Amino acid sequence: MTETQNRRRPLNRGRVQAAAVQVADRDGLKGITMRSVADLLGVEAMALYRHVSGKNDLLDSLVEVVVAEINDACDALPAPEDPADWRTNLRRRILTARATLLEHRWAPALISSHGTMGPALMRYFDEFGAILAAGGFTLDTIHHALHAFGPRALGFSPELFEPEAPAVTETDLDEEAALADMAAMAETLPFLARMAEHLSHEASTTLGWCDDQDEFEFGLDVMLDGLEKRLER
Amino acid sequence: MTETQNRRRPLNRGRVQAAAVQVADRDGLKGITMRSVADLLGVEAMALYRHVSGKNDLLDSLVEVVVAEINDACDALPAPEDPADWRTNLRRRILTARATLLEHRWAPALISSHGTMGPALMRYFDEFGAILAAGGFTLDTIHHALHAFGPRALGFSPELFEPEAPAVTETDLDEEAALADMAAMAETLPFLARMAEHLSHEASTTLGWCDDQDEFEFGLDVMLDGLEKRLER
DNA sequence: CGCGCCCCGTTTACAAGGTAAACATGTTTA
DNA sequence: TAAACATGTTTACCTTGTAAACGGGGCGCG
Structure with a gap:
């Protein structure tokens, strides 16, 4: 019966990626194994090599898959009311990206560790930069800003101190x-x-010690304030 | 003759860590292997397990080693002229940390991927926070600021797009x-x-496309500007 | 002085995981 | 229909982390 399904749905790059995403969502990044992904597809590990050139390729491609999802989410946003209002537009885009990433908790770590720049990422940054340009920033400043934002542009900030397994009974x-x-x-x-x-x-005011979303928005706004100061008029 | 040297210098945690650092400096993070570290010490891999509970422990401890180095560098700094001048003092500290990290290019990736908070890191952040406090920030704002800085507090910013092997002949x-x-x-x-x-x-103005140090300082200053705005008076 | 114990490194062995190479099988093309 | 091809399977190998048993040398205690 697995055979029937295999016949019905032949493997392809997309299905391999989708399976990998599913595994990661379930078991985390380390859960992604050629064999585990293959298992999920009812197939042998070596079969994947027809569609990805190796584990690295697969992982790299996952970044693109996730960023593509982000792009879709951003495309679905209503058009900005005021194109010159870079601050609102940028903020909205970044928080939309963040919302998408929150469904793939493993993605930030992956993105951070794979310095590849595929088409999806390029498109994301193209529109990111365009927003700033529409706001009146010079190309130079925008270039610097892109570096300065770093991962924050995609809606996450690397936390230095992550509990991982709090588990304090x-x-x-x-x-x-x-x-x-x-x-x-x-x-x-x-x-x-x-x-x-x-x-x-004052721990009671917020849930837990640090509310990630709050912390993120704080940092984001600090950044935006600092940038605003660089808007020459 | 290796034996003689082994007898002369018995293994201990410090020497294991030092060897690991040396390997990483030479071959990068992935070069750190129980066997490679052991080799460098003229010893079998399993010998390391007397002094480190596993590879993870070793890696975690390397973070501490590097941060300790940073702390030493900061301690060697002359005392701040004006303790209230948080901006200058913080900037100096961060750039000092950065200078240390530049000698261990692998460290940022390690630090990012190991969310452990050892004594050295704590000490670093203790003085980091103290500088802000001396500048007049509230404890709440400082807490947020620590999150907002993230890795930048230690002098590095994760680059989304790292060439890795540019190698364009x-x-x-x-x-x-x-x-x-x-x-x-x-x-x-x-x-x-x-x-x-x-x-x-304008590529000719800077060396290469993006000067890391410049980019870093730009981002840092943006951050500092944004923070300054939150200094209630 | 000698005996046993413990510290510390070695040997051996295994499991997990990535991947190369040869192979089998079904499909397409000439 | 036969040859070429696509696609998945089988086997096998290598690297790496680590458990477990082992050994030998030094040190304390009788």
């Missing part, structure tokens, strides 16, 4: 140890100690 | 093909086409 936050930590910290890390205390006091 | 920039590309690009990517042309015209 209630019972194991040992009060005593925590206090000892605090005391030690206050000595060697006076500032962080102050901040930790401050944050724990 | 003079003979193979086929004039004809290049023009065809340009034409095709002007159609589908009008903005990038404009920018490419503009940049190629």
Whole structure:
């Protein structure tokens, strides 16, 4: 019966990519394995090599797949009311990209580690730059801005400190140890100690310690403010 | 004779880390292999496991090693003239960190991919935050700023588009093909086409297309400007 | 002094994963 | 219909991380 399905749907690059995306969505980036992707397709690992030249090629192509999705989402946006309002237009585009990425949590890491610039990425940046140009920035400034944004242009910012597996069961936050930590910290890390205390006091206002979306928008707006200052008039 | 040297210098965590750094400096991150590191030490791979709990542990610890180096460099800096001049002080610290990272080109990728927060990193951010605090920022704003800076706080910004192996020999920039590309690009990517042309015209001013250091400082200053605006008075 | 224990590196072995090469089978073309 | 081709399978190999058992030398304790 798997055979019947195989006959029905012959393999092709698109199906391989789609399967890889599915695997990544389920098991994360490390879950992507020639064999795991092949399994999902009911096929042997070596079969994939007819359609991708190797794992690297597959991974690179996944970046393009995701960015293509982003482009689609951006295309679906209503046309900007005021083309000269670069700030609103850029912000909207970036947050749209972010929304798409949130459905593929593994994508940021992939994008960061694969410095390839395919057609989809180019198109994204073409329109990105066009928005800035419409806002009155010079080509030079735009060029710098593209570098300055970095991954933020695509809607994510690499977090230096990601918990990965927080998993602190209630019972194991040992009060005593925590206090000892605090005391030690206050000595060697006076500032962080102050901040930790401050944050724990108002922790109730936000969900968890740091709301990713909030942090992202804060950083984005800082960037936009800084850029605005460079708009010569 | 290797034996003699082994007897002379018994293995320990520090030497393992140092060897790993050396390998990475030479062959890049992917060059770090239990066996390659062991080889460099004149030892078998499994010997490393007495001092490191696994490759992951080794890699994590390398982050700390590098950041410790950064901290040393920052400690060697003369004391700030004006503690309230957060902008100058922060800028100096960040650029010092960057200078250190430039000697370990592999470090940024490592740091980005290992979301661990060891003592060295904590110390770095402790002083980082302290500078902002001395400048008059609220704890909340500082917290946001730390997120907003992200890797830039350590002196690097993830480049979305890294050439990796530029390697365009003079003979193979086929004039004809290049023009065809340009034409095709002007159609589908009008903005990038404009920018490419503009940049190629003034390419002589900077070395190569994009000067990393310049780009970095531009982004940094944009960020600082944006932050300055959030300094409530 | 000698015996046993432990520190530390070695040997051996295996599993996971990428991929080359030969092969089989069905489809298309001459 | 036979040859060429496309597509997936089988086998096999290599690299790399790591578990487990081993060995030997130095040090403390009887």
